[in-house]
Amino acid sequence: MRMRKRHNLAPRMEACSAFLIEDPAAMRGEWLAAFPEQNRLYVELGCGKGRFTVETAKREPDALILAIEKVPDAMVLAMERARDAGITNVRFMDFDAANLPEIFAPEEIHRLYLNFSDPWPKSRDAKFRLTAPGFLRLYADALPLGGEVWFKTDNGPLFDWSLEQFSAEGWALSQVTNDLHRDGPVGIMTDYEVKFTAEGLKINRLVAARTAETKTTAAGPVPRLRNAALADARGGGAPGPALRLEEESLPLCQAFFKALKQAPELFEKPEDFRPYEYDPARVDAFYAARKARDDRKDYVILLGEDVIGELAIKRIRREKAEGELEICLTCDEVKNRDFGSRAVRLGLERAFGELGLETVLADTLLHNTRSQRVLQKNGFRTTGQDGRFRFFRVTKEQFHRRFSRGEGRADEEG
Ligand SMILES: C[S@@+](CC[C@H](N)C(=O)[O-])C[C@H]1O[C@@H](n2cnc3c(N)ncnc32)[C@H](O)[C@@H]1O
Numbered sequence: 096m097r098m099r100k101r102h103n104l105a106p107r108m109e110a111c112s113a114f115l116i117e118d119p120a121a122m123r124g125e126w127l128a129a130f131p132e133q134n135r136l137y138v139e140l141g142c143g144k145g146r147f148t149v150e151t152a153k154r155e156p157d158a159l160i161l162a163i164e165k166v167p168d169a170m171v172l173a174m175e176r177a178r179d180a181g182i183t184n185v186r187f188m189d190f191d192a193a194n195l196p197e198i199f200a201p202e203e204i205h206r207l208y209l210n211f212s213d214p215w216p217k218s219r220d221a222k223f224r225l226t227a228p229g230f231l232r233l234y235a236d237a238l239p240l241g242g243e244v245w246f247k248t249d250n251g252p253l254f255d256w257s258l259e260q261f262s263a264e265g266w267a268l269s270q271v272t273n274d275l276h277r278d279g280p281v282g283i284m285t286d287y288e289v290k291f292t293a294e295g296l297k298i299n300r301l302v303a304a305r306t307a308e309t310k311t312t313a314a315g316p317v318p319r320l321r322n323a324a325l326a327d328a329r330g331g332g333a334p335g336p337a338l339r340l341e342e343e344s345l346p347l348c349q350a351f352f353k354a355l356k357q358a359p360e361l362f363e364k365p366e367d368f369r370p371y372e373y374d375p376a377r378v379d380a381f382y383a384a385r386k387a388r389d390d391r392k393d394y395v396i397l398l399g400e401d402v403i404g405e406l407a408i409k410r411i412r413r414e415k416a417e418g419e420l421e422i423c424l425t426c427d428e429v430k431n432r433d434f435g436s437r438a439v440r441l442g443l444e445r446a447f448g449e450l451g452l453e454t455v456l457a458d459t460l461l462h463n464t465r466s467q468r469v470l471q472k473n474g475f476r477t478t479g480q481d482g483r484f485r486f487f488r489v490t491k492e493q494f495h496r497r498f499s500r501g502e503g504r505a506d507e508e509g
Contacts, residue, residue: 104171104479111174116161118497119188120472124200126159133159133184138199138237139208140192140225141165145173147210147285152177152185154283158205160185163192165464167477189477191464192225195233196312202239209246211287214253226257228310231264235311244303247275249291254299261301265308268301275300338434340406340441343393348382349375350402351395354425392450396424396438403429406442408450416453418446422469435469440498443473447491454491458484473497 108115116122122129126136135158142148142162152160164170167189177185190198212225221227226246234244244266248254254273261268275281275298288298341347357371385393390411396404404424411418420442424430446452457475459466460483467485474497475487 104167104477107171107175108167111171111178114174114177114185114187116186116188117476119190119198123198124203126161126199126203130159130184133157135159135205136161136203137206137208138163138204139210141210141212142173142187143169143211144286145170145176145187146289147208147283148173148185148187149176149180149182150283151208152182153180156182156184158184162187163190165189165191168480189471191468192230192233193464194468195237197468199237201236202242204234204237205239205242207234207238207242207244209244209248210285211248211250211291212246212253214248214250216252221256224253224257226253226260228260228264231260231266232310232312232314235264235266235305235309238305240305240307242305245300246303247285247288247298247300249287249296249298251299254301258301261303264310265306266303267306268303270300270302272301273297273299337399338437338441339397340394340438340445341397343382343385343395343405345379345382347395347402348393348405349378351405351425352378354402355423356426391418392445394442394445396422396434396441398429398434403434404438406438408442408446408452408455411450411452416451418450418452418455420446420455420457422466430465435466436472439469439473443489443494447494452491455489455494457487459487461485 137158137160139162142164148162174187209225215223353373355371391409393407395402406422408418446455457470470487474494475489478486478488
């Protein structure tokens, strides 16, 4: 779905903030406890403008409906619809479905809706389809035995492919149809469904139930670790080496670039991706040029004695007490392990502490949802996006409020 950028996104979000869950990870395992009037949890992935979400919430007042959407420009319309409908059993999250385990405990969801999910037609993008095996295993973790995924799409190839994935992953299929509305409208229609049905397109639907044979993430591969320090950090419940920031020196800058393996997701166009090759002369010159500036502060991120990334507070505008945060981890092995989030927290402590800033900005490429999550976990809020970037901002007060709930201090102060 291509959405027009909404310039007034922030005030509109604010106006219906009662429906927004800003920190869904804090609710993990507690969703129904927080909504005592509801007795079951339904989750919709990719709610878009929310027609289905709001109508389902109206029709099922005993269910808590959680709508997940990674494009806030669409989600704000859904939130406004919920507010205007006067319902109380629905909440929205600006979140990527790929991170589902962060916000739902095992077996916490009773039913999961996938409505007109993006088809990702190129086979190299198949892993992004919300019915890809990697996603199905996340759903299996979060549903109890017998818990169901309800899937609808107008896209025939996606539907056929999804049927194969559900079967191969051990789900029990029922209510499979290639023409849901053949004998008249069935169930609640989504925004896309209303449009496609009016155009005469047929709607495919299936229900998939989790069985004892359904594969969960326990069947998935365990990523390989780079070195001993990382192995310690993961291993056996024992506390790993501390993560800390250290002001960048030439040897630390060199160590960062020696460990750097560029990832395709850091490039706007995948075809621009080239593996990084260490060039001592260029790195030394780069370091000298950075050091000559007085509007930035550079740190490396250390895990034990390993340099695993760098973090900068750059474009510091002292008159506005404002700067921009940038972070780069060296390689895939250190991603998805919470190191990025913890390092950003340490960086913000420096920015709001020793650097005396009041506001920190950041941006990410639109498709880099992993970095977006890292920022959101640290209190950053979306302020908008253009065709290439998504923009974020956090104030000192927002940051301190987020971490004032006794969650423990960041590593280097602990
Ligand atoms: C084609 S639209 C369908 C919207 C709505 N379900 C409907 O039927 O009208 C797909 C929606 O899913 C959202 N989406 C796609 N992948 C997602 C993901 N991984 N996490 C959260 N939302 C996602 C997109 O941003 C988009 O709004």
